[in-house]
Amino acid sequence: MSAETSVDHGALLRGHGMHVTAQRLAVLRAVSGGPHGTADDICALARAEIGAISRQAVYDALTTFTDKGLLRRIEPAGSPARYETRVGDNHHHLVCRTCSRMVDVDCAVGETPCLTPADGSGYEVDEAEVVYWGRCPECVAATTNDEQSNQREEHDRRE
Ligand SMILES: [Zn+2]
Ligand SMILES: [Zn+2]
Numbered sequence: 001m002s003a004e005t006s007v008d009h010g011a012l013l014r015g016h017g018m019h020v021t022a023q024r025l026a027v028l029r030a031v032s033g034g035p036h037g038t039a040d041d042i043c044a045l046a047r048a049e050i051g052a053i054s055r056q057a058v059y060d061a062l063t064t065f066t067d068k069g070l071l072r073r074i075e076p077a078g079s080p081a082r083y084e085t086r087v088g089d090n091h092h093h094l095v096c097r098t099c100s101r102m103v104d105v106d107c108a109v110g111e112t113p114c115l116t117p118a119d120g121s122g123y124e125v126d127e128a129e130v131v132y133w134g135r136c137p138e139c140v141a142a143t144t145n146d147e148q149s150n151q152r153e154e155h156d157r158r159e
Pocket of ligand 2: 036103104
């Protein structure tokens with residue numbers, strides 16, 4: 001990963017009261033370089049950068065960073081947790097059901113909660129978790145091709 005990232009990760013760590021270590025820097029850079037990565041993805045990226053780093057060290061760093069608000073953890077149903085450095089803006093995610101690719105989408109409202117329940121049952125609601133599920137353009141294109149060939153096969157079978 002290049003040194004000319006605009007974010008000073010060292011300053012970010014110090015600003016959150018953490019010691020700057022090569023391992024923490026590598027984990028932070030890995031997340032900012034590959035947003036929405038799983039712990040395994042981040043581990044691979046960090047290892048590529050600094051060599052030896054244990055899975056446990058990566059997990060520990062991710063947990064600490066998330067607790068301190070440096071990272072946001074997203075946990076879509078049926079997927080391992082993903083991490084990103086884009087925090088505090090209540091943005092949402094589009095997730096592909098087929099290939100699990102995830103992309104950011106700005107919140108139309110911009111503040112929490114951006115959806116209010118029809119009946120809040122007296123709860124003081126502070127957040128609505130919005131995930132848009134569907135298929136990404138690549139998977140739509142791939143399935144459209146599949147469907148066409150399936151339809152052809154079915155047509156052939158019927159004859
Ligand atoms: Zn997809
Ligand atoms: Zn995101």
